[in-house]
Amino acid sequence: MFLNSVILVLQEMIEAALLISVLLVFTNLFQKSWDKSFALHTSWVGLSIAIGVLGAVIYSYYTPQISEMFDYVGQEIFNAGIHLLSLLLVCLFAFIVPSARLGKNVMGRARFAAFCMTGIVMFAIVREGSEIIQYIGGIAGQEGNFTPVVLGGFIGAGIGVSAGVLLFYGLISLSANWSFRISMGLLCLIAGNMGSQTVLLLTQADWLPFTPIAWNSSSALPENSIVGHLMYALVGYEATPSILQVSIYILGIALIVISPLFRKPWQQHSLTGEA
């Protein structure tokens, strides 16, 4: 019970923690490259976590009702909607924040960036958090379960947060250019994964047609291995993804690659100067 609780909570936490770290690295880069007198505050993180946790509590409270909607595939439809909205926010972030049209309006840029990042993190916490609440809330009340489940949960959460903190400090310790490149790469994978998860959920709900699997790498890298779990949390690795999932994953990556954020036009001077 204890170990299961550690693993389950860690799985959910690590996804949100990695996402927060990558977005904090962007915040850090913006702070460095924009007008130093007006920094993009990191207060959006606290706000997004608070709203996210509240959202997760509400979502898990209504899960029994949501679950019965759309002929018992309500969870898939809601979660797919959350993934799709998150992907939309990632795209807005990548396309609008660095847009030349905002010109020297650093204030507007910072506000819009904070808005997008708050939304992305909030949705991630609603999704992952509600699952943790369902698990802890449903299992911990059983006799003899409380201590191992809650303790395991705290340890899982602790490891997840630590992984996020490590990634953040690891990335900001690099040169601005490398820090940007790696975060950008991770953002591409995050976007691809959001698209792919949307497809998977809608296929599971029978709202999207079945497509054959694109490959089977379960013998080379089983999903049910430590590396497999880590790759799942990091890049949404699946051993047997469908062709449609892979196509949307690639489309998600492509969307970020063609975005102005990828070319970082507004920070050419400050960043390349520092590196």
Place this chain on the structure above:
Amino acid sequence: MKQHFLTTLKALGGATVLSFSIAAGAATPEIELIIKDHLFFPAMLEIPAGQKVRVRIINQDSTPEEFESFELNREKLVVGNGQTVVFIGPLEPGEYPFFGEFYPKTAQGVVIVK
């Protein structure tokens, strides 16, 4: 361990093989999977290859459970004393293990595609 579990299931033979109940008007056959005392009944579901199937999961425990399978690429929460639906397939012939993520030690099963 998992291998041993599968062999035991196979040894049990066709005792738990399900018959299909085709709902009136619905093209997709539906099968029922019951969760009770953190176990799946039946623990072995047999479905034909190349056929999409609607699996209705009925949780008779008061605790929630999460139906999960890496092989089937499925993950779905079933609330306590509730039910849900998961679509699987069409699949290639083979064995597709599944488990309950909240009680993985006992809640185990396999979909056999023939």
